[in-house]
Every structure is written in structure tokens, then in C-alpha cells.
Amino acid sequence: MIQxxxxxxxxxxxxxxxxxWTWRAMxxxxxxxxxxxxxxxxxxxxxxxDQERIFVLATGNAILSILYAGSERVARRFxxxxxxxxxxxxxxxxxRSTLILATILAFTCLSVPGLVVTLVLGIALGGVTVTPxxxxxxPVAGLIIWSLVAPAALIGLWSRNTEEATTIAELTTIALILxxxxxxxxxxxxxLWQLVSRWLPSTYAVxxxxxxxxxxxxxxxxxxxxxxLGLAGAALVVADRxxxxxx
Numbered sequence: 549m550i551q552x553x554x555x556x557x558x559x560x561x562x563x564x565x566x567x568x569w570t571w572r573a574m575x576x577x578x579x580x581x582x583x584x585x586x587x588x589x590x591x592x593x594x595x596x597x598d599q600e601r602i603f604v605l606a607t608g609n610a611i612l613s614i615l616y617a618g619s620e621r622v623a624r625r626f627x628x629x630x631x632x633x634x635x636x637x638x639x640x641x642x643x644r645s646t647l648i649l650a651t652i653l654a655f656t657c658l659s660v661p662g663l664v665v666t667l668v669l670g671i672a673l674g675g676v677t678v679t680p681x682x683x684x685x686x687p688v689a690g691l692i693i694w695s696l697v698a699p700a701a702l703i704g705l706w707s708r709n710t711e712e713a714t715t716i717a718e719l720t721t722i723a724l725i726l727x728x729x730x731x732x733x734x735x736x737x738x739x740l741w742q743l744v745s746r747w748l749p750s751t752y753a754v755x756x757x758x759x760x761x762x763x764x765x766x767x768x769x770x771x772x773x774x775x776x777l778g779l780a781g782a783a784l785v786v787a788d789r790x791x792x793x794x795x
Contacts, residue, residue, distance in 0.1 A: 555641065555642060555643075555646060556649070556650055559642055559646055559647060559650035559651075560650040560653060560654055562650075563625070563651045563653075563654035563655070564654045564657065564658070566621075566625065566654070566658075567658055570621055570658075573621070574616075574617040574621060574658060574659075574661075574662070577613075577616030577617050577620065577662075578613045578614075578616055578617025578618075578659065578661065578663075579617075579661065579662045581612070581613075581616055582609035582610070582612050582613045582616075582662065582665075582666050583609070583665070583666070583669075585605075585609055585731070586605050586606065586609055586666075586669065589605055589731070600733075602673045603758070603761075604729075604731070604732065604733050604758075605731060606666055606667065606673065607666075607667075607754055607757050607758050607761065608729070608730030608731050608732075608754055609666045609669075609730070609731075610662075610663050610666040610667050610689075610757060611692070611696070611728075611750055611753050611754045612666075612725060612730055613659070613662035613663055613665075613666050614659050614662070614663060614693050614696050614697070615721045615724060615725065615750065616662075616721060617658065617659045617661075617662045618655050618656065618658065618659030618693055618696060618700070619696050619697055619700035619717065619720075619721065620700070620714070620717040620718060620721060621655050621658070622652060622655040622698075622700045622701055622704065623700040623701070623703035623707070623713045623714070623716070623717035624704065624713055624714055624717065625651060625704060626651065626701050626703075626704025626705050626713070626791075627703075627704035627705075627707045627709060627710040627712070627713035627714075628710050629647075629651075629704075630704070630705065630792070631709060631710060634791075634792060644788060644791050645788055648701065648784065648787050648788060648791060649784070651701070652697055652698050652701060652784075653694075656690070656693045656694050659693050659697065660693070663689060663693065667685075667761075684760060685757070685761050688757065688773070689757065689760075691756075691773065691776060691780075692753045692756060692757060694780055695753065695776035695777065695779055695780040696749060696750065696753055698779075698780040698783040698784055698787075699749065699779060699780070700717060700720075701787045702783055702786060702787055702790070703717050703720065704717075705787060705790045705791060723748075724748055724749070724750040725750070727741070727745055727748050727750075728745045728748045728750040728754065729751060729754060729755075730750060730754055734755070749775070749776065749779050752771075752772040752775045753772075753776060755768070755772050756769060756772035756773055756776065
């Protein structure tokens, strides 16, 4: 058990080392773009956004940050692994599940800075009262990152190369941003749009984040978290079966 834990830790550190050549893209996608989106809405309103609107934008931008800095990166990573790195890793004493979990966890961790920046902005400007219950948003945020990053692994595993994975991941991110209530409250969306958004994981992610920060611990939050857990679990099972590995 201890030996397996050591192997997992080593693989996790290897995957985390990718920050050395991805930090620029993650900085732009995970922090600069969300803040730019916020500023555009702020400037467009003449600086007259109310606290509720700021809160909606900040929490939506937090999910946008995860999509750009985490989901797209992990899709590229798995596509890159399939282009040759797996030939080396497969002969090492590393289990297939270990590689998948360590890679997803690594990019989950790398997505945290962008999430923190946008959430701090939301708490500071959105009138959120910080209480001990608000701190429970920390583990919920971790679950949200994991649930959005894990399915992205399938894009990398099903793509023929890194370029294709990048294109599909970017198009998927755009679809999730436009189709879910990230930049607008759900009730302000057209009815048809609301129905479509119920099929997108980003909808459940942003709803869970908003409910948690508001301290609304009820069945809607439980449903959102259950959907996210189910999605992440299904993605891990499929990824474990899809990843080509030495037998």
C-alpha cells in the first residue's frame, strides 16, 4: 500500500512538472481571460453592476477559468501522452489507473490559482458574507474542478493527435460557456436555453458554487453535486478502459 502511494506521488509530481511549459497558457486562460470578461461587462454597464450581477459574473468566471486552465490542458495532456509517452510509461511499474488519476489530480491542482482569483473577486465585490459555512466552498470547489477536468481526459484519449484534441477542447469550452448560465443567472436565460443548459456539466458546477457561497445547503445543491460526482466517476471508468496499456 505504501509502495503504491509512493508511485502515485511520483507520477503526480511528474504531471505537475508540466507547469513549466504550460503556465503562460494557464495564466492567460485561467486568470487573464476571466478577468477580462468581468471587466468588459463592468465597462459595458458604466460601472453600474449591482452586487448580485457581480456575484453571478464572478462565480461564472470561476467556472470559465477551470474550463480554460484545467479541462483544455488535461485534454491536450492525454493526447500528448498517446503520441509516444505511453510507450515509455507503460513499461514502468505504473498502473493505468494511477496514471489517469495522477494526471487529472495534477491539473485539478493547477486550476486552483485561477479559481481562487475569481472567487476572491466575487466575495470582495459581490457582497458575500464570509462565515464558517462559506469555507465549505473549498471542498465543493475541489469537487467542481475535478468533475470538469476528468471528462476532458476523454477528449484527449479519443483524439488522433494533440492538435485535434486542442481544437475539440476549445470548441467544447465555447459550447459550455455559451450554453450554461455562467455569465447570466439561470432565470434570465430564454426557456429553451435553460432546457439545453440542463444537459451541460458546467450548469451544475456553477449552480453548486453559487449555492455553496450563499450558504444554501439543500436538495438542489445535493442534486448538483450528485450529477458532478456521477459524471466524474463515469469519465474515470471510460478513460480507464480507453487508455491503451501494456498487458
